[in-house]
Amino acid sequence: MTAESRQPPAPAPAETAIIVENLHKSFGSLEVLRGVSLTARKGDVVAIIGGSGSGKSTMLRCINFLETPTSGRIVVNDEEIAIRPDGRPANRRQIERIRTRLGMVFQAFNLWTHRTLLENVIEVPVHVLKTPRTQAIARALALLDRVGLADKADTFPAFLSGGQQQRAAIARALAVDPTVMLFDEPTSALDPELVGEVLSVIRDLAAEGRTMLIVTHEMKFAREVADHVVYLHQGRIEEEGPPERVFGAPQSARLRQFLQTVG
């Protein structure tokens, strides 16, 4: 039901893809997010930057409920995620369905190590989305080809470099034809010489008009691909705006200092 319609979403009608409203998250007494709000329209590339412990990964993980928000409202594709008063998702089915629309890419890749790359990529389409197997395989091979791993389809993740694994993980996320892609520090676990190959794949996706939320430490990259940059500091949005302004003329002293330290 998903495989055919994959032309990039038209940029003209700026519908919202994700709305995060007044998101709070505490781990015990530690308040990691203190009221974060964020809107991503379809086709937007939003880069989320900030120092370690600023809550940027937590925010991303709250969107697909890998972390349960303490409070707040999350709307994906005009569908609000129903939550109980304690912040837990009220409807497991709903959250599972929405998760299949959010292609997540992890810092540690998290490819399933007991499956080959091809099996990794078709796993969710075949078993969760019930795409016919042959169709899923054809599409998976095309995706692997796209990230430059066509010849590794039958290889297990353990035999690949970090960069290759991360590119395969991107193919896996693309295989569900996600409405929004969530990147959680996709290059932080990579050796410096492998960062480029992964960034170039993400850059292509941005050029194609995919909606993406990217938590990253790569400032140059963020400046180049993002439509909107969000700077988080101690669980709050300290500053946000178009990349030229955030990087070129930062208003807040903290952001200026942050940009100086990360270079």
Next chain:
Amino acid sequence: MTGWRALLLPHRLLLMALFAGFVIWCALSLRWDWLPDYLPLAVEGLWRTIWILAVTCILGFLLAIPLGLAQAVGPWYLAAPARAFCTIIRGTPLLLQIWLLYYGFGSLFPQFPWIRASELWPYLRQAWPYAVLALTLSYAGYEGEVMRGAFSSVNKGQLEAARAFGMPRRMIFRRVWLPQAIRNVLPTLGGETILQLKATPLVATITVIEIYAVSSRVRADTFIVYEPLLLLALVYMIIAGIIALIFGRIESRVPNRRQG
């Protein structure tokens, strides 16, 4: 290729020659005339050993999965009994367990007329159900402990990825958690299965005629001691070798896990 060439190293050739000499000596100068008479019984016993091993390992492992899961992530009211079960099984001799089941239940059941009248009675009055039960529980107890570790050892990121893509919980268990847990402990399971094989002779003590019992029978009938025992050792070694081979095959099909 190189594997075969490695067999031709001088010290290996010497060992092989010694072993071949031993086998030839055994064949020529020991008594094997009893063999044709007892062959049918031996085949029957061998078959019994193999199916008892297979059935108890499979059933025991199926029990070990919930036992391990309960201990790894279960609520206390499931974890505590599971831990108690594994501790008791691992803390008492298997022979004792077999005897307690056989002589305990075996002498308890006939006192109840409704059990004797039940359709299960033809089985309950035989020895093998108690043997199978005892060996199953034993395997479950040991493997329950192994699976506890196996379930906890699966990388959290693997499960998180499955969750992030909207897999329902059962599917995560079936397609990611369980296969990876088993993969992580395959070498241990292979070893434990061989231990289970070597535990099967204990059921001879409750009149289940498996291969060890056959060799005892030969000794009792003919007063020939060493020949049946030597043959018995060979049989166990071959089965153990086959088990090791099977597990090795499965292991090599999915190369090892760790990422990055």
